[in-house]
Amino acid sequence: MAIARRNARQQELSNIEFIHGDWLSEYGDEAFDVIVSNPPYIEQNDPHLQQGDVAYEPQSALVSGIDGLDDIRQIVMQSKAHLRPGGRLIMEHGYNQQVLIKQLLTTEGYRDIRGLQDLSAIDRCVVATWAQS
Numbered sequence: 001m002a003i004a005r006r007n008a009r010q011q012e013l014s015n016i017e018f019i020h021g022d023w024l025s026e027y028g029d030e031a032f033d034v035i036v037s038n039p040p041y042i043e044q045n046d047p048h049l050q051q052g053d054v055a056y057e058p059q060s061a062l063v064s065g066i067d068g069l070d071d072i073r074q075i076v077m078q079s080k081a082h083l084r085p086g087g088r089l090i091m092e093h094g095y096n097q098q099v100l101i102k103q104l105l106t107t108e109g110y111r112d113i114r115g116l117q118d119l120s121a122i123d124r125c126v127v128a129t130w131a132q133s
Contacts, residue, residue, distance in 0.1 A: 001018055001020055004018060005018060022074075023037075023039075023071070023074050023075055023078050024075070024078040024079065024081070024082050025078070027082055029081075030082060031082055031083065031084045031087070032082055032083060032084065032087060033083075033084055033086075033087050033088070034087060034088045034089075034090065035075075035079050035082065035083060035087070035088070035089050035090070036090045036091075037075050037089075037090070037091045037092070038091075038092040039064065039071040039072055039075060039091065039092070040060065040061055040062050040063055040064040040068075040071050041064055041068045041069070041071070041072060041092070041093050041094045041097060042054075042062045042063050042064065042068050042094060043063070043065075043066065043067055043068040043094075044063055044065060044066050044068075045066075046063075046068070049062065049063070067100075068094055068097060069097065069100065069101070069104075072091060072093060072097075072101060072104075073104065075089070075091060076089070076101075076104055076105060076108055076110075077108065079130065080108065080109065080130060080132065083130035084130070085130065085131065085132065086129060086130070086131070087129070087130045088127060088128065088129055088130075089105075089110065089126075089127070089128045089129075089130065090125065090126070090127050090128075091125065091126055092124060092125050093123075093124065093125065093126065095122045095123055095124070096123075097123075098115045098123040098126060101126050102115065102126060105126065105128045109130070109131060109132050110128035110129060110130055110131065111128070111129050111130075111131040112127075112128065112129040113126060113127070113128040113129075114126070114127050114128075115127075
């Protein structure tokens, strides 16, 4: 939180609210039009965790369970209570996770699910619409 606040000051951003919590758990019954997340999504035993720059990152910022989807599952489930009907959920994910995430979103009632690629043409993000009320 201290780093985020410092970055906001350096960028002269004043319209930001910092909330520490477990994904959406601190938002009560508040609803949003858009929820955007770049959660941890790396598999627990991924060998790349010991290479390059990520070797210096805290594991909690990168790793999300055995298949890398633990945090994404939480966000998908919690977002249902915090998205207005027609609201969008946008999440970054690992290069090999898009199919599973699309299946999860479909099972949980999201619609108009589409994947996006990064500048290297790698599957990197999903966008889904919450259709329930």
